[in-house]
Amino acid sequence: MSQDQLAGDFASLNLEQNGPQIPHVHKKHKRPNRAYFDIRPGSPSRSATPVMGVPPFNTADSFNNGVPTDISRGFTPVTQSPHPNMPMGTAHMEDTNSPVYQQQQMPGSSYEDDSTTSHIIATQRWEDQNQHLQTTFETANNSILPLPSTEFYCMDQGSCDPRLMRLSMYNVPEDEHLRSATKLPLGLTVQPFAPILPSEVIPVVGSTDNIILDDGSGEVKEPLRCKRCRTYINPGFKFGYDSSAICNICHVKMQISMDDFNSIDPTGQRGNPADKLEITKGCVDFLVPKIYNAVQNVDPVPLHYIFVIDVTLLANENGSSVAMIEAIKGSIEYIKENQQNCKVAIMSFDNKLRFYNLRPDLEAAQEYIVNEVNDVFLPLYNGLFVNPLESENIINDTLKKIYEFVVGDKYSHAPQSCYGAALEAASMALDTATNKQGGKIICSLNSLPTVGNGNLSLKKDDAIKTHLKCDNEFYNKISAKMLRSYISLDLYVTNGGFIDMITVTKPAEITSGVVKYYPNIIANEDEYLLGKDMVDEISKIEGYQALLKVRPSSGLSVESYYLDSVEYGDRDPMIPVVTKDTTIDVLLKYDNKLKVGTDVHFQTALLYTDIHGVRKVRSINCDGGVSNNIIDVFKLINQDVVMRIIIKDIIRTLDVCDFVNIRKVIDEKIVDVLTQYRALVSGTSSTQLILPDALKTLPLYLLSFEKSNLMKPNNQSARGNDRCFDLLKYGMFSPSKLNFKLYPQIIPFHILLEQEDLSFYDANETMLQVKPTTIPNISVRNSHTSLENGGCYFIFNGETVYLWFNENTNRMLLYDLLAVDPSLPINQISLFFGSLPETGTDINIKAANVIKYWCHITSQTSLPLLLLRPHVDQYYSSVSAELLCEDKTMNMIESYNNYLVQLHRRIQEKIAKDDYVKVTQSGKNHEQFHQKFVQF
């Protein structure tokens, strides 16, 4: 059956357009009990069985408590298809009114309207963004989160901005049985330094009652914490008139001293407790006393950086050594201007280790060479780490000397690489200079390590390995050692040849560093890109020496932090360096049944040292409600966290690269979830495929994951660079990056655009707008058939922007966009330094807006722009295969349309066999939730 024929199969797809309706909830108190959303007031036993075209739940008008709504809901129901395979016309969202989100603010009250978005991701993204243009997300009142691809303003009402921490379910099932009936994980995603809007700084809680110690030094007072479970004071604490407080996590009552709590403000007045930020804001930073230091009796220091350059023969020849030198120059410049207290050091390596004395009083660069690569030692101490401003001249001279060696002194270049020994030396340098307080190693690597400790040249068997675990003792040991010493590695791999990426990147993965990969450093202008990437990564660093702990309310506990460094267990993870991107996914488990109608609270505490050397705890708090109703549970599911946890579960079980079976497990998971929904929520009478509104794009995202480089068939090596690099990305990507990676966004530029289309809605230039009437034309699905011959598209995959056009694209459009001569053949068009030129035309400004929008959402300072021309660019077929993830793949993984048909058939089979978890039965019938791959 062809793609075109299948396009019609959406006739069998019925979306619950009224899925996530949240009633107008009156809030009488300053901080309402947000958690218990009775979605169907007055009719708890009302049947939820949908009738064709009739919403299964009350409409907004019938339960908005008398507040008039002016939301026109023009959903046109799709025609019922007699058989899922019969094309019956499409359910394109053009048929659906997508009302701009309108919210009526009442004093002390607010409500979330019931507007829904498309099941087509391309459309859904624009609709969701439009919904959040005019409204502020209120954390105590709103529970349906914006998409990870949406920019929105948020008001912290005692629960944190959901970009900092978000739950997989905001109506938390009362017990494990109800949870298992959803077949979905209960968990959360925390990104402690996610960029938020408005971009206000997270408040630092005073703790200004400084005690002057005997030695005259000031000491910060310890923040108020629960005496039993050690939870930090937060808006969920309840205070009594008798100087007592009840902890919202363990529910234990404790006596507190009012001096503790009702502290004196800087003007000498006793502050009003209600004004205290720690009980009004969902996220604050606490200053903490010395007992919280990472190394006892040692004061924290500003972050130390050590740059390590691979100067082996091939690295010098392919340009990566020079690229690295330039990148270090730019990075040190950045540190000098923005992180003045930080210190830097420089090393290089080939078959020897080379250290540089950067003492500010030196007149010329001094190099120290260590030949003992099996027994590493430091040849100098003073002058190794320096302040980049004080040593500016000697740093420049040193980099110049290294450059001269790389480009000039060719006869002394060595092909062998002692990468392992270089890591040992850099770690030793940081340990020595900071008194074991850690720091950042930023290293380039161009070839397989072949000499000294960590030599991998004897490993000839890699091509037949069928797992993706590091089994090298040296790299496992040094990774663990670096983690314990709070040392983090960023690795820049500059060669496309086999490099045993799983092994050499292990220290970066364990220490929460980043790995960047430039397989074609000469061909792709990657040289310039490497420099931009390095500065970008340094600018994202927020702190180091971090320790994370998640505390859920009693009844729940942490089952797993999805980090290899804690072996996916419940040990509190150490994170040597934390950045804006640092994201941790957490799976929770039940210890006891929760009480329906109460709130359940979650606190993430991140103890860290900021880059200037100040020790803090970031306390991030949010909450959900407890529900015993599966319908309510399904309504407030957050698909993004669900998807991340499913993917992380797959990753942690990649012991054997049996990708065919892993795909089956993912398919099974989706079928299970949708079967449960079908059987328990939407009813089994309909013959249509029904997707829960909160999970309507989950099958497409997971299908795209099944098609990723990570999951490609392993007929050659299971450990090729592309696969390993993809694996690393799934491990480290923030929610927004992962969202664009799984389903890249395509924006057409050859269509008719209105004046306000692709312009910024807000003065801060963060929220991109398009007119509702433009949405159908601007939403391009990721398949070959969607790309028009002669079209022009910007495509973003979370890291790179591609500009697609072909020989039939209007040349005046390309002239306006790129200022290229219309007579120039398209294969001769190039971009200067991989970025968009400024031509000042309307279309060029719109393109710049789009790139700026993508930068901000994914917290990047700039994005590389690459041309993507059919029959011109070498990488066209591989890149387009990844971008156009709705299409059938070379290895015969189905198109999205066909996939839905298959899912539907299997759901019907399961329903017919009565093969699902029932919620009316007692605990006897629990599902076997420890499945082979997916652990829930």
Ligand SMILES: [Zn+2]
């Ligand atoms: Zn407690």
